[in-house]
Amino acid sequence: MRAGRGPRSGPRPARPILSVMDPDGELLHRLRSGDERAFVSLVERYHEPMLRLAASFVPSRAVAEEVVQDTWLAALRGLEAFEGRSSLKTWLFRILVNRARTTGSKEQRSVPVADPEPAVDPTRFGGDGGWSDPPEHWIEAAERRMEAGKLADRVRAWLGELPARQREVVLLRDIEGMSSEEVCTVLALTEGNQRVLLHRGRSRLRQLFEDEFREVR
Amino acid sequence: MKLLRRRDLVCQQAVELVTDYLEGSLSRSARRRFEAHLAGCPHCTEYLAQMRETISLTGRLEPEDLTPQMRDEFTDLYRRWRSEQQ
Numbered sequence: 001m002r003a004g005r006g007p008r009s010g011p012r013p014a015r016p017i018l019s020v021m022d023p024d025g026e027l028l029h030r031l032r033s034g035d036e037r038a039f040v041s042l043v044e045r046y047h048e049p050m051l052r053l054a055a056s057f058v059p060s061r062a063v064a065e066e067v068v069q070d071t072w073l074a075a076l077r078g079l080e081a082f083e084g085r086s087s088l089k090t091w092l093f094r095i096l097v098n099r100a101r102t103t104g105s106k107e108q109r110s111v112p113v114a115d116p117e118p119a120v121d122p123t124r125f126g127g128d129g130g131w132s133d134p135p136e137h138w139i140e141a142a143e144r145r146m147e148a149g150k151l152a153d154r155v156r157a158w159l160g161e162l163p164a165r166q167r168e169v170v171l172l173r174d175i176e177g178m179s180s181e182e183v184c185t186v187l188a189l190t191e192g193n194q195r196v197l198l199h200r201g202r203s204r205l206r207q208l209f210e211d212e213f214r215e216v217r
Numbered sequence: 218m219k220l221l222r223r224r225d226l227v228c229q230q231a232v233e234l235v236t237d238y239l240e241g242s243l244s245r246s247a248r249r250r251f252e253a254h255l256a257g258c259p260h261c262t263e264y265l266a267q268m269r270e271t272i273s274l275t276g277r278l279e280p281e282d283l284t285p286q287m288r289d290e291f292t293d294l295y296r297r298w299r300s301e302q303q
Binding site for chain 2: 034036039040043044047069072073076077118119120122125128129130131134135137138139142143146151152155156159170174175177180191195198199202203205206209210
């Protein structure tokens with residue numbers, strides 16, 4: 001966690017060069033030398049995450065599956081041209097998003113980031129801006145339920161209910177573990193918009209956890 | 218940030234800064250104000266802990282495994298691609 005570190009200085013390049021150490025470097029090498037198991041390993045690693053991401057651009061699971069299939073084929077075809085300027089993962093996800101956007105473009109997706117959407121329901125604060133209905137404690141209860149294997153499906157369902165753009169950012173950052181720079185590259189977002197979407201998505205999820213564990217009153 | 222013009226943060230403002238704080242994107246003075254607010258506010262401290270927990274819980278979702286049928290499909294896809302290359 002990068003909490004509490006100082007602000008980074010200066011603007012960053014729009015397309016940072018990331019891949020000093022690509023975790024998929026070995027797979028890439030094997031793929032290029034014609035090892036089909038390397039391809040299956042790569043698919044195992046990224047197929048499901050790509051499906052989840054694609055699903056947020058297109059109307060149905062079936063279409064998402066097509067987009068992901070197309071992406072794999074496009075990736076194989078583009079492999080020779082891949083220069084390693086980003087990680088293989090970022091490159092793959094970028095192909096996916098480009099294809100998914102083209103396929104899903106009938107759908108109106110221009111949700112303006114500028115619209116205010118408070119992290120917490122304003123009625124939970126008093127006139128002085130202080131909590132009148134403070135957050136209830138749920139961390140231990142959630143941990144217990146997660147350990148018992150009884151929470152993951154709920155969280156998956158909640159993710160599915162987030163607005164698409166928030167879901168995309170949360171998926172890539174918090175599930176895929178991409179850096180903010182990588183997410184900006186994949187989704188073609190500015191740093192600022194990426195952060196707004198991440199903030200809204202995480203804030204909504206926090207509220208859903210709280211609702212889930214709120215004492216019945 | 219404009220809303221930080223005032224010296225002290227209120228809770229409703231603090232909750233909007235949590236992600237910027239966790240991302241390390243607050244200015245030094247904004248971060249100090251945020252941390253000063255937390256030091257005096259157990260509810261916002263709890264709120265920050267819950268946001269961290271939310272990130273942690275979300276991050277524990279496991280991708281589902283490929284079915285054997287899908288493994289075969291992708292092996293075929295790869296072989297087709299290889300044969301195109303020849």
